[in-house]
Amino acid sequence: MATDGPAPGFRRWALEIEYDGTGLCGWQRQENGLSVQELLETAAMRLVSGLPVASATAGRTDAGVHAAAMVVQLDLPEAAELGAHHVRDGLSFHLKPHLVAIRRAALAPPGWHARFSALWRSYRYTILNRPTRPVLDHDHVWHVKRPLDVEAMRAGAALLIGRHDFSSFRAASCQASGPVRTLDLLDVRRDGEYVTIDAKARSFLHHQVRNLAGSLQLVGSGQWTPGHLGTVLAARDRRVAGPTAPPEGLCLTGVGYPEDPFGP
Amino acid sequence: MATDGPAPGFRRWALEIEYDGTGLCGWQRQENGLSVQELLETAAMRLVSGLPVASATAGRTDAGVHAAAMVVQLDLPEAAELGAHHVRDGLSFHLKPHLVAIRRAALAPPGWHARFSALWRSYRYTILNRPTRPVLDHDHVWHVKRPLDVEAMRAGAALLIGRHDFSSFRAASCQASGPVRTLDLLDVRRDGEYVTIDAKARSFLHHQVRNLAGSLQLVGSGQWTPGHLGTVLAARDRRVAGPTAPPEGLCLTGVGYPEDPFGP
Numbered sequence: 001m002a003t004d005g006p007a008p009g010f011r012r013w014a015l016e017i018e019y020d021g022t023g024l025c026g027w028q029r030q031e032n033g034l035s036v037q038e039l040l041e042t043a044a045m046r047l048v049s050g051l052p053v054a055s056a057t058a059g060r061t062d063a064g065v066h067a068a069a070m071v072v073q074l075d076l077p078e079a080a081e082l083g084a085h086h087v088r089d090g091l092s093f094h095l096k097p098h099l100v101a102i103r104r105a106a107l108a109p110p111g112w113h114a115r116f117s118a119l120w121r122s123y124r125y126t127i128l129n130r131p132t133r134p135v136l137d138h139d140h141v142w143h144v145k146r147p148l149d150v151e152a153m154r155a156g157a158a159l160l161i162g163r164h165d166f167s168s169f170r171a172a173s174c175q176a177s178g179p180v181r182t183l184d185l186l187d188v189r190r191d192g193e194y195v196t197i198d199a200k201a202r203s204f205l206h207h208q209v210r211n212l213a214g215s216l217q218l219v220g221s222g223q224w225t226p227g228h229l230g231t232v233l234a235a236r237d238r239r240v241a242g243p244t245a246p247p248e249g250l251c252l253t254g255v256g257y258p259e260d261p262f263g264p
Numbered sequence: 265m266a267t268d269g270p271a272p273g274f275r276r277w278a279l280e281i282e283y284d285g286t287g288l289c290g291w292q293r294q295e296n297g298l299s300v301q302e303l304l305e306t307a308a309m310r311l312v313s314g315l316p317v318a319s320a321t322a323g324r325t326d327a328g329v330h331a332a333a334m335v336v337q338l339d340l341p342e343a344a345e346l347g348a349h350h351v352r353d354g355l356s357f358h359l360k361p362h363l364v365a366i367r368r369a370a371l372a373p374p375g376w377h378a379r380f381s382a383l384w385r386s387y388r389y390t391i392l393n394r395p396t397r398p399v400l401d402h403d404h405v406w407h408v409k410r411p412l413d414v415e416a417m418r419a420g421a422a423l424l425i426g427r428h429d430f431s432s433f434r435a436a437s438c439q440a441s442g443p444v445r446t447l448d449l450l451d452v453r454r455d456g457e458y459v460t461i462d463a464k465a466r467s468f469l470h471h472q473v474r475n476l477a478g479s480l481q482l483v484g485s486g487q488w489t490p491g492h493l494g495t496v497l498a499a500r501d502r503r504v505a506g507p508t509a510p511p512e513g514l515c516l517t518g519v520g521y522p523e524d525p526f527g528p
Contacts, residue, residue: 018399066400085395092396101396131349132356132365135282136330136515140400251400 005111006075012108013087014261015040015072020099021247022139027060027070036061036100040072043094047087048080058118058255059204064247066140069103071255073114104262112261120184120256121204125197125213126249129190141194142213142249148195148220153188156219156226157197160212160233161186166205167236169215171244174206179236181205188216195220198253207244215242269375270339276372277351278525279304279336284363285511286403291324291334300325300364304336307358311351312344322382322519323468328511330404333367335519337378368526376525384448384520385468389461389477389513393454405458406477406513412484414454420483420490421450421461424476424497430469431500433479435508438470443500445469452480459484462517471508479506 006012017040025033029041037055044053058071076082082090087105095101111117128134128141129148160183167179185200197216199209215232218224224242232241270276281304289297293305301319308317322335340346346354352369359365375381392398392405393412424447431443449464461480463473479496482488488506496505 018396020399020402068400088395099399099402101399103394103396130367131352132282132367135284135363135365136332136404138284138363 004113009078010075011078012112013074013076014104014106014108014112014114015074015087015091015102016104016262017067017070017072017100017102019067019070019101020139021061021063021065021067022099024063026063026065027057033063034098036067036070039095039098039100040074040091043091044074044076046094047082047090048077051077056114058114059121059252061250061252062207062247064139065250065252066248067252069254070252071114071118071257071261073108073112106262108261109259112257114255117257118203118255119258120200120202121252122185122198122200122254122256123204123209124251124253125199125209125245126251127195127197127213127217128193129195130193139248140251142217142246144195144217144221146221148190148217149222150188150190150195150220152222152226153195153197153216153220156216156224156229157186157188157212159226159230164233165236166208166233168232168238168241169208169211170205170238171207171211172238176203176205179205181208186212188220210245210247210250211238211241213245213249217245218242268377273342274339275342276376277338277340278368278370278372278376278378279338279351279355279366280368280526281331281334281336282365282367283331283334284403285325285327285329285331286363288327290327290329291321297327300331300334303359303362303364304338304355307355308338308340310358311346311354312341315341320378322378323385323516325514325516326471326511328403329514329516330512331516333518334516335378335382335521335525337372337376370526372525373523376521378519381521382467382519383522384464384466385516386449386462386464386518386520387468387473388515388517389463389473389509390515391459391461391477391481391513392457393459394457403512404515406481406510408459408481408485410485412454412459412481413486414452414459414484416486416490417452417459417461417480417484420480420488420493421452421476423490423494425450428497429500430472430497432496432502432505433472433475434469434502435471435475436502440467440469443469445472450476452484474509474511474514475502475505477509477513481509482506 427446
């Protein structure tokens with residue numbers, strides 16, 4: 001991944017992309033599956049007549065995880081003389097028939113980097129809380145049959161907000177340099193059969209939102225008291241926390257920058 | 265379709281079912297495709313060990329149209345001694361892997377009929393109104409790129425509410441005995457990129473909601489004035505109205521009865 005500016009003769013574009021992670025191996029290019037990155041870079045090569053194109057993202061997502069508004073950078077040759085609508089619609093066209101499309105495209109401000117300039121990321125985890133399995137929301141929710149007590153979940157979530165060592169909610173595979181993160185938001189709400197968990201932070205550990213959702217579900221179903229989440233956090237031990245909630249309930253909902261790359 | 269009570273030795277069940285119409289030929293059993301009715305009656309036969317089972321519905325839906333809460337009746341043998349949870353979960357199990365499942369099941373009140381006892385049906389038509397094609401809502405929305413003026417659509421919709429001859433919005437294939445219907449609700453709202461049209465009536469003509477949506481879209485995009493919808497209604501001529509909106513944006517959202525068959 002490029003950590004600095006575009007190569008000579010290239011201009012950096014900011015893209016806001018939406019994708020359905022079902023059947024994909026996640027954001028990052030891999031040997032053993034189709035990734036969003038591979039689909040996007042292939043579409044970009046088609047757009048600029050076969051030139052190789054490098055992309056970087058504000059955050060990786062795992063296999064099966066969705067994005068409503070992921071932000072990605074793409075360095076495209078100046079010589080292509082592309083306008084913003086051309087980039088948005090041209091890439092979306094070349095991404096067909098995959099469920100990946102460009103919501104917005106803009107020339108990035110000088111010095112902007114999709115990952116390193118980002119101030120925060122937000123995710124929503126959605127639980128379908130009813131006896132009947134998901135139908136209209138198939139592959140986009142976690143199905144929990146047992147009725148969840150959202151007030152208990154909210155009380156438990158409140159103990160996790162702020163700056164903490166989140167080792168108990170960190171995947172073994174996490175490549176971050178340390179386990180300390182500042183959780184700015186962890187909000188649990190019910191809307192009919194849906195229970196949503198909204199999380200926002202400067203950055204997250206690998207599987208952090210899914211691990212938080214898995215533990216919050218144990219509070220909601222009455223297996224844990226809300227206060228037990230404080231004990232789990234203090235233990236700094238992944239083995240004492242709840243299970244990792246499945247990927248299909250997770251969606252990246254937004255990325256924030258000091259200055260909106262897509263304009264006011 | 266049975267218009268009277270269950271045969272001797274059978275009990276009538278009311279079912280609330282959710283289905284994703286994508287790839288199905290609609291509610292009604294047909295030679296040339298897989299229908300919700302065929303899937304449900306096959307699942308019921310499996311539940312009661314091979315006995316044939318007859319179903320009837322509050323309303324038919326076309327190919328590609330979805331239902332969040334369709335109400336269906338199913339006459340099952342008394343001898344099976346089934347409880348409500350058994351019917352709900354057993355049918356849902358035998359409906360796998362299809363995107364059809366039972367939300368609620370209850371023994372129907374005496375004399376109850378899914379279609380003839382119904383007082384109203386409600387539908388929601390959903391438009392995704394943005395330049396980028398649908399991704400997360402693929403197959404569940406109508407994609408309209410041109411920005412829609414929802415206030416104009418609301419003003420036009422107001423002219424269609426009430427008791428009218430809806431010939432201008434009636435499919436040629438409609439089998440109803442007459443074109444007069446009473447539209448109790450036709451509400452247009454925007455929520456971000458989504459424009460929803462909620463309709464409620466005792467009953468609807470064939471394609472009526474999709475035809476209303478197709479004409480409302482012409483008002484929203486500025487091709488028609490709101491008042492032109494009154495002219496179209498008065499013409500009683502399908503040829504002067506707008507196009508039939510595509511099926512994937514339509515979802516049956518509810519059916520009402522004098523007494524809720526699923527209890528208080």
